[in-house]
Amino acid sequence: MTSPTSLSVAEAVRRVRAGTLTATALAEAYLDRIAADEPRIRAFAWLDPALVRRQATAIDAGTKLGALAGIPFAIKDVIDTADQPSQYGSPIWAGWRPRSDAAAVAAARKAGAVIIGKTVTTEFATRHPGPTANPHNTAHTPGGSSSGSAAGVAAGFFPLAFGTQTSGSIIRPAAFCGVTGFKPSYGTLHRAGMKVMSESLDTIGVMARDVADCALAMAALTGLDHGDPTAKPGRAPRLALILEPAAADAAPETLALIDRAANSCRRAGAVVEAVRLPEVVLAGYAAHPAVMNGESAEALGWELAHARAQISPTLRDRMDEGRAQPAAALIAGRRAFAAARAAFPAAIEGYDAVLTASAPGEAPEGLGWTGDPAFNWLWTLLHGPCVTVPAGTGPKRLPLGLQIVGRIGEDRETLAWAEWVRQAVAG
Numbered sequence: 257m258t259s260p261t262s263l264s265v266a267e268a269v270r271r272v273r274a275g276t277l278t279a280t281a282l283a284e285a286y287l288d289r290i291a292a293d294e295p296r297i298r299a300f301a302w303l304d305p306a307l308v309r310r311q312a313t314a315i316d317a318g319t320k321l322g323a324l325a326g327i328p329f330a331i332k333d334v335i336d337t338a339d340q341p342s343q344y345g346s347p348i349w350a351g352w353r354p355r356s357d358a359a360a361v362a363a364a365r366k367a368g369a370v371i372i373g374k375t376v377t378t379e380f381a382t383r384h385p386g387p388t389a390n391p392h393n394t395a396h397t398p399g400g401s402s403s404g405s406a407a408g409v410a411a412g413f414f415p416l417a418f419g420t421q422t423s424g425s426i427i428r429p430a431a432f433c434g435v436t437g438f439k440p441s442y443g444t445l446h447r448a449g450m451k452v453m454s455e456s457l458d459t460i461g462v463m464a465r466d467v468a469d470c471a472l473a474m475a476a477l478t479g480l481d482h483g484d485p486t487a488k489p490g491r492a493p494r495l496a497l498i499l500e501p502a503a504a505d506a507a508p509e510t511l512a513l514i515d516r517a518a519n520s521c522r523r524a525g526a527v528v529e530a531v532r533l534p535e536v537v538l539a540g541y542a543a544h545p546a547v548m549n550g551e552s553a554e555a556l557g558w559e560l561a562h563a564r565a566q567i568s569p570t571l572r573d574r575m576d577e578g579r580a581q582p583a584a585a586l587i588a589g590r591r592a593f594a595a596a597r598a599a600f601p602a603a604i605e606g607y608d609a610v611l612t613a614s615a616p617g618e619a620p621e622g623l624g625w626t627g628d629p630a631f632n633w634l635w636t637l638l639h640g641p642c643v644t645v646p647a648g649t650g651p652k653r654l655p656l657g658l659q660i661v662g663r664i665g666e667d668r669e670t671l672a673w674a675e676w677v678r679q680a681v682a683g
Contacts, residue, residue, distance in 0.1 A: 260285045265327055265415050265469040272315075272326040279326030283312040283370055286328045290413045296394060298387040299408035301333040302340050302374040311370045322368030323476035329369035330417035332405050334381045335460070336449040337361055337371060344451045345377040345386055345401075348563040358449025360418060360460050360477065367476040372414050375404025378626060380453055381420055382552060384568035385626050390433060392654050396619040399429025400626030402463070406433040409463050416473050417463045422454045422548060424615070424632025426461045427644045431614035431657025432627065434646045437463045438470040438671065441664050442639035444478060454551040456590055457544075457636055467645060467675040474667070483668040485675035492525030493673050496607040500533055501541050502630035507617030509650035514613060517647060517658050517681050521611070524680040528611065533603055537634070540596025543589035544633040550586040553578030593637050600638050601663055609666075609673045610635075614657030618650035631659065641667040643674035647681050 260268060260282050271277035287305050294300060308328070315326050336342045336354040343349045356362075361371065376386035378401035388403040390396040391411040398407040402419030406429035409417055419426040421439045430437025438461050445460040452458050462477075464470045471482040497518055499506060506514075518528045553560070553575040559567060560575060567575070604610060613631045620627050635642045641664075644657040660677055662670030 261289055261412050264466070265324070265464065265472050268327060268415070269323065269325050273321050279312040279315040279370060280309065282326050283308050283328060283372070286372065286414055289411070293411055294413070297389055297391055297407050297411050299375055299404035299411065299413055300373045301343060301345070301376045301386070301404065304340065304373070307339060308370060308372050315368060315370065322366060324364065324473065325368040327369050327416060328372040328414040329364045330372050330375045330405055330408055330414045331361055332381075332402050332418050332420055333374040333377045334420055334451040335360060335418055337374065340371070340374050342374070342451075345379045345381065345384070346559075346566065348559055348566045354449070356449065359446035361449065363477045369416070375402070375408055375417060377401050377403065379568055379571055380451060380552075380556065381422060381425060382453060383571040383574060385623055387623065389623060390619050390654070392434060393652070396621050396654060397432065397623055397626050399432035399615070399619060401425040402429050403626065405463050406430050406435060406437070409433070409435045409465060415464060415469060419461055419463050420450065421459050421461060421632070421636055422457045423544070423636060424629030426463065427632050427642055427657070427659055428615045428627055428629055430463050431644045431659075432619035432655060434655030435463055436466050436470055436646070437461065437644045438474065439636070439642040440474060440667050441641050444474075444667065453555045454548050456547050456551060456593060459636070467643065467671055467678065470643070471671045481668065483672055485671045487672075489672060489676060492527075493608040493676060494527040494606060495521060495529075495609055495611040495677075496531040496604045497528050498531050498533060498610050498612050501538050501634065502616070505616045505628060505630040506613060507650070509656060510613050510615070510617050513647055513656050513658070517611065517677065520681045520683070521677060524683070526680065531604060531607070534599055536599045537596045537603055540592045540637050541634045543592035544637055546581060546585050547589035547593065549574050549578030550581055550589070597638055597664070604663075609670055610661035611677065612659045612661060614644040614659040618652055618654040618656065635659070635661045640664045641670040643670055645674050645678040647678070
């Protein structure tokens with residue numbers, strides 16, 4: 257008998273609503289997967305199977321079944337949950353139990369999701385990694401900072417998970433783990449109840465096995481139509497191929513992947529053309545560290561003042577750098593961001609989306625570093641939607657991803673073009 261863990265989110269919801277699958281049976285199937293492999297992957301910062309079962313039982317006893325009826329949904333542990341600890345990847349907050357759910361978690365519960373647990377994050381979603389390993393090869397990082405969310409989807413522990421992105425913390429780990437990651441337009445998912453680090457950058461998004469599941473989850477969470485990415489569009493896309501400003505960081509396998517993807521898309525009817533970005537957009541990229549570190553140092557003001565010794569040395573150094581820079585540097589960085597965002601639509605005028613890399617290459621070996629976000633900084637600060645889709649493997653047989661980027665507000669379209677690219681490359 258096929259396990260219900262193999263079902264798409266849409267099909268699992270359909271069966272729960274039809275009464276041919278219970279939320280309890282679905283939860284038990286995922287809990288069995290977790291029990292079998294969690295000691296190897298270590299995706300969870302908190303897991304309470306009894307709590308999962310109580311939630312599933314309540315859904316089965318209910319009369320109103322939402323758009324995510326019975327679907328296990330994992331929560332990155334920088335996002336608050338009222339019934340589970342929120343520890344932010346830091347010993348400072350060990351055992352902390354918020355009184356309320358974050359807005360995004362409340363939306364997931366309202367849609368009928370079962371909150372299956374809290375996933376491992378790097379320290380405050382920034383530097384120091386947790387213990388999570390890549391399911392494809394546990395000697396390699398799963399990426400970060402949304403480490404547990406990406407690894408858990410890849411390992412089959414849950415079909416949906418929240419991630420957050422300040423540099424590349426949704427796109428990069430999803431690519432490293434061979435799953436789909438979606439960073440929506442900035443502010444689409446409300447950040448109330450999230451441990452915000454960078455006011456200008458932090459964005460909540462979702463991870464799933466495929467683009468269709470991401471679109472369904474976003475529609476359920478927001479009430480906005482995110483479309484059916486599997487529906488055939490009336491035409492092939494026009495894609496702007498952009499590797500700058502991080503082209504020099506691309507590994508040979510990534511350069512080969514981009515070349516193969518571009519040719520596959522052209523054979524499928526797309527126009528794919530190299531596009532150079534104007535200096536005003538590149539200046540935003542150069543300002544990313546000043547803004548991220550400056551705002552994060554402000555966000556950790558209490559921790560730096562009262563629990564400095566419990567902050568990892570690496571993060572402490574970065575926060576000291578952020579505090580040491582003049583206030584004018586942060587203001588100038590935010591202005592550079594705004595100028596880059598204003599200039600970007602004209603830079604890709606005539607194109608439907610950007611085709612680029614999700615990461616420099618395969619997941620690095622070791623768990624002490626989550627990888628380079630060079631291919632994510634720019635797209636995060638531009639505030640538009642980004643999708644990574646699996647696109648084969650590299651020389652060590654670890655997953656590679658392709659990133660599709662859109663303009664602010666074009667989330668539905670970007671998801672659809674991402675699925676189009678995925679199919680073109682897979683074909």
